[in-house]
Amino acid sequence: MNLPSSAPLLSVRHLSKTFVLPRNSRDLLTGAPRQRLQALRDVSLTVQPGEILGIVGESGCGKSTLGRCLAGLETPDQGDLLWQGESLSAMRSRRERARRIQMVFQDPYASLNPRMSLGQMLEEVLHVHGLAGDAAERRERVDELLLMVGLTPLLKDRLPHAISGGQRQRISIARALAVEPQLLVADEPVSALDASVQAQIINLLEDLRARLGIAIIFIAHDLNVVRHISDRIAVMYLGEVVETAVTETLFGRPEHPYTRGLLAAIPMPDPRLRTNVPSLAGELPDPLHPPEGCSFSTRCPHVVEACGMRHPALLPEIGEHAVRCLNPAASTQFAFAGGATHPTQEID
Ligand SMILES: Nc1ncnc2c1ncn2[C@@H]1O[C@H](COP(=O)(O)OP(=O)(O)OP(=O)(O)O)[C@@H](O)[C@H]1O
Ligand SMILES: [Mg+2]
Structure with a gap:
């Protein structure tokens, strides 16, 4: 895909988010201060119109918090969100942001009202946003939305429990599309689904990108899923973006030792597709007490003295391939056996 060179749809600049944790009973007794957990640290990235940006990283690295900050469901402590060059926080209302950015969640059942029919749910969104005029127009638009996500309008009187998991995720997507957003933040949209249904939902998202x-x-x-669908990928570790690149580059020439470790951990039944890099060793550090210097220094096979003291920036700030590492040259000897030119593992 050729990415346009105009202003990005969304620019995230140096975003940080800290959660202040509730005191447990011991802290209450000892009078210890409330603990602060920095879920996002200095996150910068861009999304171009019509682009699919994959975000990967281990559990707890801040992926959902980032998504929620973008959708306005969490308020960042620091940083800017620019929509086509203009501040998103300056937007007059939450609704205004929701018209541009919509979120789809991992568990569609939890995000759907169990007592509302599918049709009522979609109509409600249209009503709340003042879209699609009178009742007849709204009903017509509901049918259109159902068809858009590959469902028959005959399903509209069903309740969420009376449809399959895959159909529920389609309804969540239809609900998000009802406001005609330009950006969809899909937070693990297929993780709760069977493998065959996963592929269908991924195909649907690709199709929607192409059509809309x-x-x-x-x-x-799952890096394989992200690889399949994404134009570019951002890899997160302990609240930070540690590497971002076009998908082919990330798989063919990963520079951050963490990215290389993640790639090495992908199961490859074909020995020709295996890497010469050991999989990730060691435990994820306690996010309440992140390492000094580089966050990855405690697990990095290429760690040097400076890594424990200096916190690397994500560089270059402008460019296609950015890495947060003081010693990326040590990581260049990567062979993802044939790099990006080898066939991708198909999702089935
Ligand atoms: N509301 C909250 N209050 C306190 N801590 C939170 C809150 N939400 C997230 N966290 C913490 O922030 C960090 C990032 O969490 P987040 O859910 O964004 O990670 P994630 O990458 O989405 O993980 P997963 O892959 O498991 O979904 C974690 O340490 C998590 O415990
Ligand atoms: Mg999450």
Whole structure:
């Protein structure tokens, strides 16, 4: 895909988010201060119109918090969110942001009202946003939305429990599309689904991007799924973006030792597709007490003295391939056996 050179749809600049944790009973007794957990640290990235940006990283690295900050469900402590160059926080209302950015969640059942029929749910969104005029127009638009996500309008009188998991995720997507957003933040949208249904939902998202030109931030644990769907990928570790590159580059020439470790951990039945890099060793540090200097220094096979003292920036700030590492040259000897030119593992 050729990415346009105009202003990005969304620019995230140096975003940080800290949660102040509630005191447990011991802290209450000892009078210890409330603990602060920095879930996002200095996150910068861009999303171009119509682009699919994959976000990957281990559990707890801040993927959902980032998604929620973008959708306005959490308020960042620091940083800027620019929508086509203009501040998102300056937007007059939450609704205004919701018209541009919509979120789809991992568990569609939890995000759907169990007592409302599918049709009522979609109509409600249209009503709340003042879209699609009178009742007849709204009903017509509901049918259109159902068809858009590959469902028959005959399903509209059903309740969420009376449809399958895959159909529920389609309804969540239809609900998000009802406001005609330009960006969809899909937070692990297929993690709760069977493998065959996963592929269908991924195909649907790709198809929607092609038909509607909508941009998608696709959050997932599974690098193979992200590789399949994404134009670019941002890799997160302990609240930070540690590497971002076009998908082919990330798989062919990963520079951050963490990215290389993640890639090495992908199961490859074919020995020709295996890497010469050991999989990730060691435990994820306690996010309440992140390492000094580079966050990855406690697990890095290429760690040097400076890594424990200096916190690396994500560089270059402008460019296609950015890395947060003081010693990326040590990581260049990567062979993802044939790099990006080898066939991708198909999702089935
Ligand atoms: N509301 C909250 N209050 C306190 N801590 C939170 C809150 N939400 C998230 N966290 C913490 O922030 C960090 C990032 O969490 P987040 O859910 O964003 O990670 P994630 O990458 O989405 O993980 P997963 O892959 O498991 O979904 C974690 O340490 C988590 O415990
Ligand atoms: Mg999450």
